[in-house]
Every structure is written in structure tokens, then in C-alpha cells.
Amino acid sequence: MSTAAKSKSTDHPLERLVFFSDAVFAIAITLLVIEIEIPHLQRGDQAEALKALLHLAPSFFGFVLSFLVVGRFWIGHHNAFTLIDHYDGRLAWPNLLMLMSIALMPFATAFMSANLGQFIPTLFYNLTLLFTALLSRWVIVTATSPALIRKDADPETIRLLRSRGLGVILGVMTTVAFTFANAQFSQIALITIPLWQRLLNKGKVQPASIA
């Protein structure tokens, strides 16, 4: 592309990449629900209905957990792309691979929920999270690299976003490690994510505009 063309429509290709990514995030997050089976009650009394809902508890757990996880990855993507100055071809593949990992989430969620507490399905889910975390940080690091980022971007914000991505990786790694000790409760270890993040940001100020 000539320089003239480039300066004229700097952010259109970027907007499209962002848009496409948002759409994949939104579809993956909304598809989570269709893996929850619809109970068709036979007798129709309240005991049967409550039992059916109770039976779906693992599915609801998976739905809520994955909604928050995918939502959090979306917020991270959102924060990083706000700082990009212009589109660059280097973004395309890391972003596409990260989206592939996000698109796998409805399957990983349903597989785990259908076999809740079992080792392999839980490990599969946690490893999907780990892949997503690694690819997501790759995208964040690419997006905030000197060649792409806006000249006026606050270095403190860049550092924060990168260290946050690292915190997610460390927290998910902790979760994967816990799976080998106790698959059933391993995802409790996801609460170490903010702890890792706090550790990495010890003594630093958080910019107000970041969620």
C-alpha cells in the first residue's frame, strides 16, 4: 500500500480486525448456552422440575465460569487494542489463532460440564484456558510492540496490560497443576489470577481508565 493510501485510512483495517474478533468473542460466549440441555418434564410436578434443574447444575457452573473467562479475555483484548496506532499484518495470525482457542471454549465447557469432576475433561478445559492465555498474551505483546503502538501511549499502561496477561498465564498454570492433585476443585485456583497480577504489579499505580 502506498504511504498516501495508508495515511488516509489508517484505522479501517484495524477496525475490521477488532470487529471480526468481537464477533467471534460474542458468538462463542453466546453459544455456551446452547450446550445446556433443555429438560422435557414428564410428570410435571415441582419435585421433578427441581431435580431436573439440579441435574443441570454442572452445566450452569460451566456456563457462568466460561462466560466470565471469555468475557475477561475480551476485556483484555479490548484494553490492548485501544493502544494500537495502525493496522499491521503481524496482528492477523496471532489474533486468528487466539480466536480459534476462544471458539473451542463452548466444546471444552460442554465436555467438562457433561463429565464434571473427572480428570481428563477438566484437564482438557484447563489446558484450553492455558492455550487461550498464552495466545492472548502473544496478541497483547504484538499489539503493544513499538512498531504498532500509538506514540502517546502511556508506558505504565503498556506495562500493566502485559503483566496482567502474564498473571493470567501464571494463574491458569496453577490451575492446571492443581488438576493433577484434585480435578474437581481445580478451578478454584483461578482466583490466584488477581493474586499473581497484584504480585507482578506490587508498588505500581493502576491507570484509572482500565477496567
Add this chain to the structure above:
Amino acid sequence: MSTAAKSKSTDHPLERLVFFSDAVFAIAITLLVIEIEIPHLQRGDQAEALKALLHLAPSFFGFVLSFLVVGRFWIGHHNAFTLIDHYDGRLAWPNLLMLMSIALMPFATAFMSANLGQFIPTLFYNLTLLFTALLSRWVIVTATSPALIRKDADPETIRLLRSRGLGVILGVMTTVAFTFANAQFSQIALITIPLWQRLLNKGKVQPASIA
């Protein structure tokens, strides 16, 4: 983010949040239809076909009701976000939780339609509406808070949007209460929403630009 950066791209992160929300609304509203089972007719005569369609009446009822409900929540979201001046991290989580509630709608709809008139499925649906209404108003109140709203926003419009959100909550609460008296016809109570809204806006003028 530095002030310079912020002033340069004020509404891009906001646009993305709006975009992501719109996509989730649109997917949830369109997924409603895939919960309607496709009749495969055996004999192929008209009596069988009409009977099959009649058998789907609860599904059509659920589809239309939820389409209008989700559509109405979208319009409310749309009206509130029109008044926001700039993106703020405080919007991210209330909005994400509200979207989770919207994303649950296809399940709640199918569960109610598959067991139409039964107490627990109907209560489940009506409580999903209540959660959505509460979270939706949280989003509206955040969006129209002094820190986020445009300086030139009409105070009368702000008041109207907030009181409307309250009217939805009161109407859905009435519906939930009615479920305990008569689950089968409880959703008729949703028509109290405009009544509550009118009550809350008694003697006030409605701005023309709001749907």
C-alpha cells in the same frame, strides 16, 4: 492512558463495548429460533401438519415473547449508551453480567416452552427476566452517571431512561408475584410494565427522539 491519547480516541473503546453488546443481543435473539423443534411429518396430510404446528404453539409463544423482551432490553441499552460521553472501565462488568443474563434467555425460553404452564419452568423464566431487568438498570444507571454522561445530555431524558428501567423491574416483579398465583397466565402481567412506567412519569413530557 495519557490525556492526549484519551482525547484522541475517546469513543473507540466505547464503540467496541457497544458493538460487542449488540452482537450478544443479536445472537441471543436469533438463537431463540433454533430451540423450536422441526416437525418431520410421516403421513404428510394436512391434518398431521396442522397438528404438528399446533403442537409447536408454546414454542412460537416463547419465541415471540422472548424476541420482544430481548428487543426491548436492547432498545433500552441503545437509548442509554447514546448519552455516554466516553468509555469508562466501570461499564465493563455490569454490562458483561447483563449480557450473561441475556445469553441465558434462549435456555430459559426453551425450558418454559417445553413445559408450558408449569410452575418451576415459568418461575425460572420470570426470574431470568427479573435478573436481566435488575442488571439492565444497573447498566443504565452507570451509563448515565455524572462521570460518564455527556455534558449536554438532557436531564429529562436521563430521568426518563432511569425511571423506565425501574418500571421494567416493577412490572417483572409483578409477573414473578403472579407466578405464585397462576403460573400459566403470569406473563400477562408484563403489560403492567407500561403502566408502571406511566405512573413513574406522571405529568412529565417524553423527549421525541426516544423510542
Add this chain to the structure above:
Amino acid sequence: MSTAAKSKSTDHPLERLVFFSDAVFAIAITLLVIEIEIPHLQRGDQAEALKALLHLAPSFFGFVLSFLVVGRFWIGHHNAFTLIDHYDGRLAWPNLLMLMSIALMPFATAFMSANLGQFIPTLFYNLTLLFTALLSRWVIVTATSPALIRKDADPETIRLLRSRGLGVILGVMTTVAFTFANAQFSQIALITIPLWQRLLNKGKVQPASIA
């Protein structure tokens, strides 16, 4: 909304409405495919595979027909909204009802395809088209009404878009009428749409920029 606020962000609410509509169109058009059943071959020889594909011919017919139909409605929507000057609350409900009709298309398509050539399923499909055509023209007429349209919009273009919408209605009405004579081949009557449109535009010039 105050006039100042309105003039500042004139087209943002409009963009969102357009965006939301595009998303529903896109999801409905892409969901068409998931109603096509995946053949799981037993023996695995070519005769079985070809037979399975042949068995899916009605589903492919429904997929292609509905893709073109929904695509055409999207183009009509696209053409009309290009001429709108600013968002107006009057657009919200006609547009939402039209989208409900579009969202019903995957069901109507699968119902017809699963029972191809039968009277009731075909009539159901053709009536869904009729509803969509009527609601779509309502949207087009609202969008091109004096209160909403751009001051510099070409009157000839407005007339063309409106008469096209009428041509679609007449063509679909013809199709509905044909269903009573011969359900199986009734959709051939959809080719009367361009004929009706030509009839309504006899002796008029078509603006080049319209698809």
C-alpha cells in the same frame, strides 16, 4: 435529547440500529446451514454417500433459496438505510418486527425442507416470506419518510426503493396464491418479483449506485 447533543452524535444511534440489524441478518443467514443434517455413513461406499447427499437435496434447495431471499432483504435494507439522515425512535419497532420475521427463516426453511412439496409446510414458508416482505416495506417506507430522509436524497432513488419493496410483496403474494394450485413448484413464482418490479418501474431510469 437536547439539540446540541443530537447534532453532535447524529448518526451513532442509527449506526447501532443498522449494526444490530446486520448482525441478526448475518446470524439468521448463517444458521440456515445447521438445520442440514450431517450424514454418518455406515458402509462407506460411494453409492451410500451419493444417496445420502441426494437425500439432502431438499435441504440444499432450502438453504440456497433462503440464503438468496434473506440476502435480498438485507440488500433492500442496506439501500434504504443509506438514505436516512438521522436516527428516529419510529424506526425501532418496525425494524425489530421485521428482524423477528427474518429470525424465523431458519425454522421455516427447515420445516419446508424436511417436508418438501407438502402443502402446509410450503404455505408456512411462503407466508413467512410474505410477512417479511410486508414488514420490510414498512421499514423502507419509514426510513424514506420526509422526517427521516436526507435532504439531498434523490427522489428517484426513494421511489425506486419503495416500488421495489412493493414488487417483492406482489411477487410473494403470487407465490402464496400458487401454493394453493401446486405447493411443490410454487416457489418458481418468486421469479415474478423482478417482473413486478419492472412493471412498476416501466419507463423509469435506475440509479447506477443501487444493487
Add this chain to the structure above:
Amino acid sequence: MSTAAKSKSTDHPLERLVFFSDAVFAIAITLLVIEIEIPHLQRGDQAEALKALLHLAPSFFGFVLSFLVVGRFWIGHHNAFTLIDHYDGRLAWPNLLMLMSIALMPFATAFMSANLGQFIPTLFYNLTLLFTALLSRWVIVTATSPALIRKDADPETIRLLRSRGLGVILGVMTTVAFTFANAQFSQIALITIPLWQRLLNKGKVQPASIA
């Protein structure tokens, strides 16, 4: 449309076409996953879980292959549309037909994965790729035609994008030909795509801004 109107909102209709296309790409790419069956384990031991995952290997293969394929077509679309100056009605139909081919991908993928290595399902998949490649190049050629392209577009970039589209067609044709020799491993021939592209671009410089 009058010239005045046209110059005022040049790129809005274009944005909408791009947006609609992105949404269809995003939905098709994310729907790929829902064709992967969720294993419900009976005994719950690790041997059963690993066997179930192994049994899904063809589905994962199909998911990854199609994700990369659709992603690559999206990148090509993205690159071509960056160069367009203004919307033109001629874009609507080629683009819509190309999207129909993309929307068929989840079916073609599931059909191939469910019957992996069989001749007809593999041929069906490879022919779907071929159709997509042909329609995609039609879109790229239309988008980069003198009537639509930006005046300042770099001729070298145009040539590159067009020759790349040709390379995809040749590579997919090679794959289709290989299907007749060995269906099971035919898709390995997709790696000839970059070879064809390199051959077509021998001795030419690639612009840096293209992915």
C-alpha cells in the same frame, strides 16, 4: 443517489457490506465447533475419556483445518476491501454468493469429519473450498477493478492480491485432483497454495502492510 449525497456518505454502505461479511465469516468460523459431538462418559475412568477424545480426532482435524481456511479467506477479503474507494452495487452479489459458500463450510466440515478419509465426503469438502476460492477471487477482482479502487492504491498491492487469489484457486484445484488419487491425504496438497503463490510472484517484492 445524487452526487452530493454520494460524496457525503461515501463509505457508509461499504462499511455495512464489510460488516455484514465479517459477521458471516465470524459466525461460520465459530459454528464449526458445535458440530463436534460432546462425549458423555459412562464409566468415567481415564482410558474411556482418552478413547473418546481420540475418537474425536477427525472432528478436531476438521475444526482446525476449516478455521484456518475460513480465516485465510477472511484475511484475503480484508486485504482487498482495504483498497476500495467507495461502495458500488456490483459488489453485492459476488460477495453474497461467496458468503453462501463460506456459510456452507460448517456442513462440509462436519460431513467430511464424520466420514473421514472417504472419497465423496472429502471431495464434497474440497469442492466447497474450490467454489469458495473461485467466488472469493471474483470478489477480489471486482473490489480491485478500476471503477471501485482508490486512486492512490499501489498497483503492486493490487497485483499481489489478485495473484494470491489465483494461487489459492490453483492450490485447491491441486487438492481436488489429489482427491481422486488418495482422498484420505488429499488436503496435504493445500500446502501447495503458498508454492503456487510464490511461483506467481517470482521476483516481485511483497508490500509490508499485507498479512
